[in-house]
Amino acid sequence: MIQPQVLAVSETLPGRVNALQTAEIRPQVSGIIKRRLFEQGAEIKKGTPLFQINAAPFEAEVSSAQAGLLRAKAANDKAQQQAAHLRPLMKTGAVSRQSFDEAIANARQAAADVAQASAALRRKELDLSFATVGAPISGRIDQALVSEEAYVTASDSTPLARIYQKDPIYVDIHQPAGVYHQLRQQSASQKATTTGVPVKILLPGGAVYHQPGRILFSGISVDTATGDVIVRIEVSNPNRELLPGMFVRVEIPRQHYEDALMVPQ
Incomplete structure (x- = not known):
């Protein structure tokens, strides 16, 4: 007998790690x-x-x-x-x-x-x-x-x-512009916090990073060249495992169903 169950649909996308803040050390006077x-x-x-x-x-x-x-x-x-x-x-x-x-x-x-x-x-x-x-x-x-x-x-x-502030750290991904409204609606339906939707970070080897990330809606911007949305994800990095410039994969929740009916394929 088919029973309703909770179903979460997600999508895995490539992302690049960026430092929270980067400072270039430069002299203000000339000398040796x-x-x-x-x-x-x-x-x-x-x-x-x-x-x-x-x-x-x-x-x-x-x-x-x-x-x-x-x-x-x-x-x-x-x-x-x-x-x-x-x-x-x-x-x-x-x-x-x-x-x-x-x-x-x-x-x-x-x-x-x-x-x-x-x-x-x-x-x-x-x-x-x-x-x-x-x-x-x-x-x-x-x-x-x-x-x-x-x-x-x-x-x-x-x-x-150069000095990199690495905890927390950012992961940026590119998405179609329509995703922004979808994520906002999903955040409201799941009663997520106003600061972002939780996501998983997958390391280059495929392992799940031990700290969950969250989508920062304040960090979303539109790439004027492509029209895509740049989605910024904040993730804690206490052990400095994530390095600026590193490519990772991000598992983003797409849909959440409370009463999904699942049948064998």
Whole structure:
């Protein structure tokens, strides 16, 4: 006797793994790489020092800017004192109005020179801090793409290294545009969470990945070249088994029947 039963119909499609976030490490100042401060392939935290650019030129520029600021402050003190000294003399007529106005202008120029020298010092200190290249995000860092003693600039086309944030990680697949509405309806009928429909990830060897994925409806976009929908799937990757660029297969549920009637083929 044929009995109604629950039936789930799914489709297996190829997908490509993409990092949650990728950062290219680039210098913000020019100089010679003196040291690499990380182990290639290691997990690092945001702000971890990665490369040390020769800091001697920047330290010298900071010292020069500090000296320039001291000179500007000394000139400013003298100009302010001169203006203060002439003010009562101008009121009594001991000095001309023109001499007093010139002293006031010199005092204002000296104050502006102090502000400019302070800004120049802050810029040189910033350049000195950029000599230590830090990690902009947390993640796993790839191999170094430049060697020690190499000269680098901010305009180089090749980054120093790349950092990949791999947990969680994304898997992208391509589907016809009509699938989007089908998945939304399925999510509502199965009372799935608003963040996505659960799917299975199949590794290159055919084994089922131990962490389920979920379709992110906020991550769905249309490929303008083909008209297909790019469906983004988020999956936990605590052991870093899924690597960016890897091809996997994704088992996506298509239909769900609560009372399907099954007969032998």
